[in-house]
Amino acid sequence: MSRALRSPKILTGLIIVAFFVLLAAFGPLLVRTDPSAVSNDALRPPSVAHWFGTTQNGQDILAQVVDGARNSMIVGFVAGALSTVLSVLVGVTAGYLGRVWDESLSVLSNVFLVIPTLPLTVIVAAYLPHSGQFGLIIVIALTGWAWGARVLRAQTLSLRKRDFVEAARASGQGSLRIIASEILPNQTAIIAAAFLGNVVSAILTEAGLAFLGLTDLTQWSWGGILYWAQNGNVLLSGAWWWFVPAGLCIALLGAGLSLVNFGIDEFVNPRLRAVGANSRRGPRKPRMRPARWDVSTESIADNQAPDVLLEMKNVSIDYETDDGAVHAVDDVSLTLHRGEVLGIAGESGSGKSTLAYAITRLLKAPAHATGGQIVYTSKAGKAVDVLALNGEELRAFRWDTLSIVFQSAMNALNPVLRIGTQIGDVLTAHRKNLTATQRAARVKELLRLVGIPEDRATAYPHELSGGMRQRVMIAIALALDPEVIVLDEPTTALDTVIQREIVSQLSALRERLGFSVVFITHDLSLLVEMSDTIAVMYAGRVVETGPAEQFYRNPRHPYSKALLQCFPTLSGPRRQLAGIPGSPPDLRELPTGCPFQPRCAHAFEGCDDQRPVLVPLVPQQVACRLYPAGDDSQVSAPSVPEPV
Amino acid sequence: MTATINRSPVLAATGLTKHFTVRGRGASRHAVVHAVDDVSIALFAGEVTALVGESGSGKSTVARLLAQLMPATSGVISLRGTPITVRRGKRFRAYVRSVQLMLQDPFGSFNPVHTVGATLRRVLRMHGRSANEISGMIDRLLTEVNLTPPAQYASRYPHELSGGQRQRISIARALAVNPDVLLADEPVSMLDVSIRLGVLNLLAELASERELALLYITHDIASARYFATNTVVMYAGRMVEGGPSETVTQEPAHPYTQLLVASAPDPGRPLAPVPPSGLGSPPSLINPPAGCRFHPRCPLAMPKCATEVPPKFTLAGTSGPGTDGHWAACWLHEKSES
Numbered sequence A: 001m002s003r004a005l006r007s008p009k010i011l012t013g014l015i016i017v018a019f020f021v022l023l024a025a026f027g028p029l030l031v032r033t034d035p036s037a038v039s040n041d042a043l044r045p046p047s048v049a050h051w052f053g054t055t056q057n058g059q060d061i062l063a064q065v066v067d068g069a070r071n072s073m074i075v076g077f078v079a080g081a082l083s084t085v086l087s088v089l090v091g092v093t094a095g096y097l098g099r100v101w102d103e104s105l106s107v108l109s110n111v112f113l114v115i116p117t118l119p120l121t122v123i124v125a126a127y128l129p130h131s132g133q134f135g136l137i138i139v140i141a142l143t144g145w146a147w148g149a150r151v152l153r154a155q156t157l158s159l160r161k162r163d164f165v166e167a168a169r170a171s172g173q174g175s176l177r178i179i180a181s182e183i184l185p186n187q188t189a190i191i192a193a194a195f196l197g198n199v200v201s202a203i204l205t206e207a208g209l210a211f212l213g214l215t216d217l218t219q220w221s222w223g224g225i226l227y228w229a230q231n232g233n234v235l236l237s238g239a240w241w242w243f244v245p246a247g248l249c250i251a252l253l254g255a256g257l258s259l260v261n262f263g264i265d266e267f268v269n270p271r272l273r274a275v276g277a278n279s280r281r282g283p284r285k286p287r288m289r290p291a292r293w294d295v296s297t298e299s300i301a302d303n304q305a306p307d308v309l310l311e312m313k314n315v316s317i318d319y320e321t322d323d324g325a326v327h328a329v330d331d332v333s334l335t336l337h338r339g340e341v342l343g344i345a346g347e348s349g350s351g352k353s354t355l356a357y358a359i360t361r362l363l364k365a366p367a368h369a370t371g372g373q374i375v376y377t378s379k380a381g382k383a384v385d386v387l388a389l390n391g392e393e394l395r396a397f398r399w400d401t402l403s404i405v406f407q408s409a410m411n412a413l414n415p416v417l418r419i420g421t422q423i424g425d426v427l428t429a430h431r432k433n434l435t436a437t438q439r440a441a442r443v444k445e446l447l448r449l450v451g452i453p454e455d456r457a458t459a460y461p462h463e464l465s466g467g468m469r470q471r472v473m474i475a476i477a478l479a480l481d482p483e484v485i486v487l488d489e490p491t492t493a494l495d496t497v498i499q500r501e502i503v504s505q506l507s508a509l510r511e512r513l514g515f516s517v518v519f520i521t522h523d524l525s526l527l528v529e530m531s532d533t534i535a536v537m538y539a540g541r542v543v544e545t546g547p548a549e550q551f552y553r554n555p556r557h558p559y560s561k562a563l564l565q566c567f568p569t570l571s572g573p574r575r576q577l578a579g580i581p582g583s584p585p586d587l588r589e590l591p592t593g594c595p596f597q598p599r600c601a602h603a604f605e606g607c608d609d610q611r612p613v614l615v616p617l618v619p620q621q622v623a624c625r626l627y628p629a630g631d632d633s634q635v636s637a638p639s640v641p642e643p644v
Numbered sequence B: 001m002t003a004t005i006n007r008s009p010v011l012a013a014t015g016l017t018k019h020f021t022v023r024g025r026g027a028s029r030h031a032v033v034h035a036v037d038d039v040s041i042a043l044f045a046g047e048v049t050a051l052v053g054e055s056g057s058g059k060s061t062v063a064r065l066l067a068q069l070m071p072a073t074s075g076v077i078s079l080r081g082t083p084i085t086v087r088r089g090k091r092f093r094a095y096v097r098s099v100q101l102m103l104q105d106p107f108g109s110f111n112p113v114h115t116v117g118a119t120l121r122r123v124l125r126m127h128g129r130s131a132n133e134i135s136g137m138i139d140r141l142l143t144e145v146n147l148t149p150p151a152q153y154a155s156r157y158p159h160e161l162s163g164g165q166r167q168r169i170s171i172a173r174a175l176a177v178n179p180d181v182l183l184a185d186e187p188v189s190m191l192d193v194s195i196r197l198g199v200l201n202l203l204a205e206l207a208s209e210r211e212l213a214l215l216y217i218t219h220d221i222a223s224a225r226y227f228a229t230n231t232v233v234m235y236a237g238r239m240v241e242g243g244p245s246e247t248v249t250q251e252p253a254h255p256y257t258q259l260l261v262a263s264a265p266d267p268g269r270p271l272a273p274v275p276p277s278g279l280g281s282p283p284s285l286i287n288p289p290a291g292c293r294f295h296p297r298c299p300l301a302m303p304k305c306a307t308e309v310p311p312k313f314t315l316a317g318t319s320g321p322g323t324d325g326h327w328a329a330c331w332l333h334e335k336s337e338s
Helices: A002-006 A008-030 A061-097 A099-114 A117-127 A132-144 A146-160 A163-170 A175-211 A222-231 A240-268 A270-281 A297-303 A352-359 A391-397 A419-430 A436-449 A454-458 A466-478 A496-513 A524-530 A548-553 A558-564 B026-030 B059-066 B089-098 B116-126 B131-144 B150-154 B163-175 B193-209 B221-227 B245-250 B255-263 B331-337
Strands: A308-321 A324-337 A341-345 A367-377 A383-385 A402-405 A484-488 A516-521 A533-538 A541-547 A615-617 A620-622 B011-021 B032-043 B048-052 B074-079 B099-102 B181-185 B213-218 B230-235 B238-244
Touching: A008 A061, A008 A240, A061 A099, A061 A132, A061 A146, A061 A175, A061 A222, A061 A240, A099 A146, A117 A132, A117 A175, A132 A146, A132 A175, A146 A175, A163 A175, A163 B099, A175 A222, A175 A240, A222 A240, A308 A352, A308 A516, A324 A341, A324 A352, A324 A367, A324 A516, A324 A533, A324 A541, A341 A352, A341 A524, A352 A367, A352 A484, A352 A516, A402 A466, A419 A436, A419 A454, A419 A466, A436 A454, A436 A466, A466 A496, A496 A524, A496 B255, A516 A524, A524 A533, A524 A548, A524 A558, A533 A548, A533 A558, A541 A548, A541 A558, A558 B193, B011 B059, B032 B048, B032 B059, B032 B213, B032 B238, B048 B059, B048 B193, B048 B221, B059 B074, B059 B099, B059 B181, B059 B213, B089 B099, B099 B163, B116 B131, B116 B150, B116 B163, B131 B150, B131 B163, B163 B193, B181 B193, B193 B213, B193 B221, B213 B221, B221 B230, B221 B245, B221 B255, B230 B245, B230 B255, B238 B245, B238 B255
Parallel strands: A341 A516, A341 A533, A402 A484, A484 A516, B048 B213, B048 B230, B099 B181, B181 B213
Antiparallel strands: A308 A324, A308 A367, A367 A383, A533 A541, A541 A620, A615 A620, B011 B032, B011 B074, B230 B238
8 A cells, every 4th residue: 555655646636535525524614604694795706704705695605615525525426336336246247157147237238338328317317306415326326337347347257267266166166255255356456446437427427417407406516506606697797716616626526536546557557557667767868879880890800700690798688677677688698600590598587588689679668788789790791789770770680680580479460461461561661672573472482481371371360370370470580581580489389299390490491591590498408409509598697508419418507407307308218307496586686696506406605605607618608616717716616516 | 107907096087078169150150169079088096197288189178077167068077986977066066175176377376366375275164174273284285385384475475476386386275175186287387497397296296195196287298208107198189099108108109199209309319300290280170070180180091090080999018918008099000909
């Protein structure tokens, strides 16, 4: 709750609402004037005697506003509560029970939604003009529940399918108990929002009805004040003080309630909160990147082998959070050679996907690169820092030179466009000189390349299987003959057989077309098969890198060794499988020293002092204190455990 | 491996079939999805049985049928030898006390607004435990799934736990009613690689300690080799092969099982230069192929395969024909039986 109060919206809203609640409760004790008492001070502007002025009959307007606050708010809150109860009853019943219940209740709420509310209210209210507040409340509640019921029904439908509800059903709980303890607690935010929305609309409806003279006008309310003001021709006489206070009260209370409502929304929806936090800080200034363009051809030619295609140098990426920066990628240096597959392995939180986003310059706030370079060297030997490309250069670089395939093809493809069109779109954007016929021919060629029959070009994404959709993504990635393709968990969502098929096809395509690949996955056993060079990441850093085959035969870092043993194998005798104790680390609370040390079977004194850096251990590079670097080692190397 | 002779299964299903009718318009109006057809499976106390299949093979439907969360179209489920069908109410709760289902998603299967302790307490109370024995039981359960000290975990909310810890709580919740059968639907597929083995080992230990009959449903045939005594492979709603896990994975007899084994990533074996044959996708279950459902993809298909559903053929075991219960539903093995 204290966090809710830190939201300026909620706080402001609550102060406004509290003010009106106090006004309604205690106002009449402070303002002792009888709101209906007639005097000779007719139509006086605000003065010391009458703070808000007087009416035509000399009644004190302040007293009327204060007395009216009570009526308006009772009607608003009670009617709001009643219609919320109706919304919950109808929405949750329809959503949870489904079938006939859902159909009939949905029809009912849809009918209420399409009937224009105000005329309906007017008609119903016309039949009970003298039943006082009670009748009014019933009318407003009856006409205001439908919207909330629809929202709650949709929410219940989605909650009903969630696993924890299924689990509760599986454990034999009854429907009522499941609704009470599993469904409703997850809807508190929506119910609260519906309630506040209903209160606002009830107050407005009450004011509207009173203004039309359809309520009991012997009782003061804000709408009633407006009614009498209108009857007194205030607009002609220019007595603004008669209607402005009541109008302002309605607007202010409505604004207060809405502010609380928005605040609740933001509070329960972390996505909105993050956006809010960023916008508060203002637009991020473009970071100064002096001299990045000086990565000149000469220096490349001097320092590096000519076959280097992409070189990450000390890349660091932070996520800005409320509790400070989280280092998702920390000082990573890796090299992709021409025609090679660089495999990056890691578990959740290792930073592998963040690194992929950095290579493709797709990082979104709150993530941003804090240092390092990603140098791309073209075939002609020209080098540029990918992290420093501006908009136009980036558009040319991305997809022309480097493309990406994501894990979820379903989310990456547009569901309403044919796949042929989507492949063609890439060509339209980047190859403006192609004619329509050439484009169509290229689309067919690409489909053939990835093993999709040409006539499927007119299919929509939902008509294809998961494997086919991922092939479409690969075809889009290949469309412009890029030099590098970044594959971010391209087969993780697919079945084993289809994964095998796509992986074999990718290898064949690579041999034929000669592109290089950055392959990112948690599946180390697949990566060993696929890659030339492997890098294992843990907690944002590379802990071991080296040629795939040597890495597989003789992994040096205890984490690499343990991770390799986490994959049950089908070939060879059954070996001992261990798993790794503990969980991948939380980047917000990294252990001191080596982040793997709490889970490491070989940890010794000193592992928790200092984070080890990569040292060469030919042919690999390993960041582990078991292998101290020649110069700065104070720790005597204990016997290196045999690979199991 | 304990001898399977002369033992009766705790939970057994014979001829289990589930057809879903699709609500739609036009041509697909009366379409029927043949999700599960003629599945027979037996679970024994203290033993892990793996049910392996790809998405759409019907393996999760089998779990839900065995848990009686949905009625079977046909087939018999027997608990300790007695056929039983339950829908709701007291009898359903009694059944649930014996047969527990554990779900795949450790993130979705807990209500975010309840603490771990509250979740477990409700299950225990619902199954008639008195208030004063409950807190002791919660402590014991959490200790049993290696979440110690238990008090520290009981007071936490699901989002404060890692995926592996949540899956351990799932296990504790399933064990709370002291069931005889645990149906685990992909219990580790959503966890990080490094913590999968820990959870699987825990399940295997609990199965043998508590004499629990465990059904391990997975798409990962390699893990079945390591954790299950017996393995059954499903394809497109039907069982295609079954037997001791080591035999099924090392000498797969059905062409589909062979394809599955050949497709699994395994750096330990030389990479096949040509991709394994039989690639392609599983068929639609609305109009599944007649005969063997794998025949359109099968490199060894014969004319008979397209017309007649192959029955289970017993295969030569390690110590004489039929001794180890290895079978395959494939016409290729018709002769080896006779």
